[in-house]
Amino acid sequence: MAGALGESDPRRSVPRTDTLLADPRLKHAAATLGPQAVKLAVRSAQQQVRTGLAAPADAADLALALLATAPVTLRPVVNATGVVLHTNLGRAPLSAAAVEAMSRAAGYVDVEFDLEAGGRAGRGRTVKAALLAAVPAAEDVHIVNNGAAALVLAACALAGGREIVVSRGELVEIGDGFRIPDLLTAAGAVLREVGTTNRTHLRDYAEAIGPATGFILKIHPSNFRIEGFTSSVPVAELSGLGVPVVADIGSGLLGPHPLLPTEPDAGTWLSQGADVVTASCDKLLGGPQAGLILGSGERVAEMRRHPMARALRVGKTTLAALQATVGGHETPVEAALTADREVLRVRADAMSTALTSSGVQAETVASAGAVGGGSAPGVTLPGWAVRVPEQFAEPLRIGEPSIVGRVEHGFCLLDLRCVPAALDEQVCAAVLAAGRRAAGRPGRRPPELTAASCT
Numbered sequence: 001m002a003g004a005l006g007e008s009d010p011r012r013s014v015p016r017t018d019t020l021l022a023d024p025r026l027k028h029a030a031a032t033l034g035p036q037a038v039k040l041a042v043r044s045a046q047q048q049v050r051t052g053l054a055a056p057a058d059a060a061d062l063a064l065a066l067l068a069t070a071p072v073t074l075r076p077v078v079n080a081t082g083v084v085l086h087t088n089l090g091r092a093p094l095s096a097a098a099v100e101a102m103s104r105a106a107g108y109v110d111v112e113f114d115l116e117a118g119g120r121a122g123r124g125r126t127v128k129a130a131l132l133a134a135v136p137a138a139e140d141v142h143i144v145n146n147g148a149a150a151l152v153l154a155a156c157a158l159a160g161g162r163e164i165v166v167s168r169g170e171l172v173e174i175g176d177g178f179r180i181p182d183l184l185t186a187a188g189a190v191l192r193e194v195g196t197t198n199r200t201h202l203r204d205y206a207e208a209i210g211p212a213t214g215f216i217l218k219i220h221p222s223n224f225r226i227e228g229f230t231s232s233v234p235v236a237e238l239s240g241l242g243v244p245v246v247a248d249i250g251s252g253l254l255g256p257h258p259l260l261p262t263e264p265d266a267g268t269w270l271s272q273g274a275d276v277v278t279a280s281c282d283k284l285l286g287g288p289q290a291g292l293i294l295g296s297g298e299r300v301a302e303m304r305r306h307p308m309a310r311a312l313r314v315g316k317t318t319l320a321a322l323q324a325t326v327g328g329h330e331t332p333v334e335a336a337l338t339a340d341r342e343v344l345r346v347r348a349d350a351m352s353t354a355l356t357s358s359g360v361q362a363e364t365v366a367s368a369g370a371v372g373g374g375s376a377p378g379v380t381l382p383g384w385a386v387r388v389p390e391q392f393a394e395p396l397r398i399g400e401p402s403i404v405g406r407v408e409h410g411f412c413l414l415d416l417r418c419v420p421a422a423l424d425e426q427v428c429a430a431v432l433a434a435g436r437r438a439a440g441r442p443g444r445r446p447p448e449l450t451a452a453s454c455t
């Protein structure tokens with residue numbers, strides 16, 4: 001019969017679309033990514049079976065793998081880098097309470113409405129109250145899009161067309177090529193740089209201050225450290241010079257942190273005389289992307305009233321997540337920072353043992369984590385990692401769940417500091433699956449695998 005499919009013709013056994021779509025994993029994917037993306041992936045998996053590139057039995061797995069690498073949405077990632085605030089991985093992961101709050105705020109909410117009076121009310125007033133309770137030294141607070149926006153608003157509102165006096169040792173590039181000095185001049189201020197890279201004295205500031213001064217800007221050099229012959233002027237001394245002091249703490253600590261004694265915090269710098277403190281919310285504060293402006297009632301009001309404030313304001317879901325973050329639940333950032341070293345070792349050992357018994361070359365090794373996100377440079381967080389061959393790194397990244405480890409000296413380190421313990425089994429299973437995928441690729445040395453056992 002012309003066109004009949006032979007016994008061995010793969011087209012004979014291309015799985016049907018509805019059969020594949022009924023796979024629970026693909027059903028789940030359709031619910032999260034949308035049915036259109038899943039249908040496309042199923043179609044290309046069927047095509048690969050049709051052309052003999054894949055076995056019929058692998059069609060569903062293949063569709064899932066295609067979905068996993070397709071740029072259809074932001075993909076959740078297991079952060080096994082040991083870097084708590086990883087800017088490329090979205091900085092602070094939100095607490096369950098913050099996620100819940102965001103979801104509750106997603107519909108209609110009383111963000112600018114007084115339910116009792118039935119009229120307009122101050123935007124985000126409950127989160128502001130929570131922040132002021134957490135930082136008693138602040139008279140007022142204003143929330144913007146991020147730390148950079150807080151600086152822009154300060155420059156516009158408090159130094160538009162005038163000078164910002166700033167130390168040459170604090171002119172920071174914050175990442176991806178963005179520099180704080182450029183940000184300030186783009187906002188219409190004139191920079192008056194004082195001192196040198198390594199040393200700036202009180203008299204340098206005093207000599208630069210004049211009628212054109214808008215404010216002195218103190219920036220915490222959060223992502224680098226200059227060692228040796230250095231000197232900078234503390235906020236307490238700057239505040240005696242008779243002009244407003246705006247202080248950028250960067251990392252968003254509201255109060256001192258016992259593990260990070262050199263990180264400045266909003267409460268301390270305000271008490272030392274800063275008129276305004278600016279900060280990020282998705283670094284050490286552990287909240288959503290937002291920026292904080294805390295300080296003198298008069299200055300914060302000037303900033304809030306500036307026309308640019310409207311362009312920098314945050315959405316209702318951000319306000320909700322921020323309130324939940326400030327509300328006192330332990331944030332995932334705090335949990336990762338303070339993770340017990342011994343507990344990390346026990347978890348890493350359990351995983352290494354399970355992997356080794358399944359034939360994966362795995363070992364528990366000491367691993368130096370970091371705070372990251374341009375915070376606490378020089379602070380290392382001693383922990384433990386599961387060390388597997390480097391060839392696991394790529395399949396782990398593109399697998400489901402996606403796991404990002406740290407590639408170091410020819411190995412892939414899976415540092416468990418930022419991995420919730422509840423995910424250990426999934427991570428272990430993913431390493432085994434990654435081993436199988438790596439084994440299936442030509443030109444790669446296959447790790448020897450026997451059986452899968454991660455429970």
Ligand SMILES: *Cc1c(COP(=O)(O)O)cnc(C)c1O
Nearest residue numbers: 146147148220222249250280374
């Ligand atoms: C991170 C940082 C910023 C920028 O904050 P974003 O929230 O990323 O905009 C500004 N200043 C300092 C000192 C920082 O550490």
